[in-house]
Amino acid sequence: MNRDLDLAGFELHPQRGAVLGEVHARPFTRLIAPVTVLRFAFLSQGEVAAADRQKFVAFCMSHGQAPPDAGTKHHQVTIDTTQLRWEQHSEFSTFTWIVSSGTPARRFGEIGDQSAALIRSLSQSGQLLVAVKLEVEQTSAALERAQELFERGSLAVAAVRSGPAVVASDFRSDDQGFVRILVCNDGLSPGRLGALVQRVLEIETYRTLALLGLPAALELAPSVDHIGRRLVEVLEEMQGAEDLKLNNHLLTELTALAASLERGAAGSLFRFGASRAYYEIVQARLAVIEGGEIAGYPTWSSFLARRMAPAMRTCATMEDRQADLSIKLARAADLLRTRVDVELEEQNRDLLRSMDERTRLQLRLQSTVEGLSVAAIGYYVVSLFGYLAKGAHDGGLHVEPSLATAIFVPVAVAVVWIVTRNIRRRHLKHDERSGAHD
Template sequence: MYDYALRQDIIHEVHSRPFQNLPAPMVMEHITVLYDGKDAHDAERQILQLIRYLGFECPETHKGFLFIQNAELSIRYEPHNEFYTLTLYKSENTRSALQLPQYRQQLPGAFLAGAEILFRKDQSNLFTRHFSKNFSEWGQDCFHSGQFVASEVMAGSARMATTFKPLPDTGFTLVIVEDIHLMPAQAGRLLQRICEIETYRHMALMGLPSARTLMPKLTLLDQELASVSQRSPDQDSSHTLMAMMELSGQVEALSASTANRFFASEAYFALTEKRVQELRENKLKGKQMTTEFMERHLEPARRTCRSASQRIELLSKRIARATELLQFQVNLTIENQNKELLQAMNKRARRQLNLQSKLESLSVLVVVYYLYDLTGMALRNVLPQGELLDTSLKALTLSLPVLTIITFWIVRHLMKGIKEQ
């Protein structure tokens, strides 16, 4: 027995991307960057160079997930199939800009989303009625408005609030989190889930522009299919079949160009929903929860992407069904043409047999004539001149009716077998 070739990769994948212990207070910056056609290995090499430039000691041979820290900062790097994420952690109680926006121009790829997370200890007093008030005041100060999403999370162990709107100066979404009685490991899981929600909801929405662009095209193709399907039965089926094949090619091209994006979006929608559920929210009075916000703002986009994908599949099935019916009609037309051709051939064969029947009498006379002539010549050559020859020729002449009847019976018997066939 020997080890499976990919066993170590499987083990590494199961244990990759662990949660960190993150005690409050802390400031975090999380960024999501698309590869956007760039080679993932080249992008990783540039990222690791930037991490070393920021003062982190990273091995030259390192590959894949990375969490490393120095005296002031910690950084987390996660590569994925379509994107990578960078997260900076700094243990402090006051909001201060970290270095990701500053070095964003040096990162490879296309910026998609970012989150700035302020994590602090509970600042309320001992009276329960003041818990939400203090947290609400902090939210109003951070968001400069009373309109924000807020809830208790982790079964009441923390509170979080955000507007899910990017800040005008950095393009990052601000999220505030207050630790009521979280363990460091719980805090690490909570903050990582918040980062993943921000990443996955943006990745999920990447399919929405394609869905919106696709809808008018699908409507036109649908109308064209209806127009082609309603053709007159007297029209040439070959032209209709060619039109169906052209429609099928267009739909398959649309499916090939959008199927991967829609499937990926559906997976990211499911991940976003899962991460929101893992927050284990409890409602704060007068505030909308993250779950409610996602259902109201993200679910319509999900349904739009799903509808576009289903419309492509349905249109493809309708074209296949219409083409199958048209092909059946073409085959039926060909069968009718073959039937008419066979009937014409049968009529021609009957006419030939009738003509042969009419010529039976003539053929009998011809055969009798040749038999009589050949027999007479044979008698003249065999018998000498005299009374015996004359008697034989008279007997041959008198036997003509019998010879004619026998010849007619033979010819009629042969023709009867041909007619039966």
């Protein structure tokens, strides 16, 4: 009897479901023109992102919609004629409002009062960075419509690779603060139209996020320039610096410069890396949607390349300068530290030589003192012996005090010298044992 094989007997990896589900995350929304799409992106990380998520959950529940599951980064709800797509990323969250009117809008991006009130009711704690107003129109007169809406000096138009459609924008903020984008559909299916709109929105979102690295690079530029100039000055001072105090001062300054540089590099590491990743996403999305140039107007790729590429090069150059300066500072500090160590060793050598000379003088003085001590102690012992000899003579013994004292002098001196020498030897042996134990 045949049975279907299941995975009941296997130990599944805890991340298997998340990995498989990632392929189906953020699906395209099927769209039918005419439709107005508003995209907001808020910078939110950590506690701010958690608070904004709770606000979105409360918004869903207040309108009778199911909230996102715990850990879910994408969710979509439909309220009357308005759809809301919520997506949470590593440093930002997006809210995409899709308003379908069924009839062409009287003005670009115009939505009803009910939809406007619904959008305003969902507040966020994070800072607003991206605000896009995208209008999808069912028309074949794409160029005429684009020329009517946008400033011609900044207008970029491109045919869509996947079918009969055109995208256009001047990438400028309107009076309400929105960047306006026009999508003219002339036969795309709802699925392809939804995919096109999502990719266009991603281009504008990631374009803005990528350019966040430029202010950081410009802010770091004066500090990096100062560190570079000061490094050259320190290296010049190092060539003529022979004083240990001056070398120590230069080493302290190099350490401070390196700390300042590393602080700036650590702060900009994520920003420059994120800008590089976002720029790559923009280029990937442009490669997917663009099909060709229209009527001599620049395509989105050429338009954005002229403006984004210099900014990205600035960020990359600043990142390279930080890395290069870090290596040079470390090398200069090593050279200066080596010079300081050599100077300290020379000072220690001179100090040891001075101590050795001082010890030699002390030994000579000690030998002299020992000789004087032997004479003094011998004189004292002989004097005592003289008193004993005189006492013995006065007591009736046949002893000549002067002769006995004279004979005793070399004996006393010899005995005192031998005793003193033995004492010194014992002290030296004790010091040697103590030094060996240390």
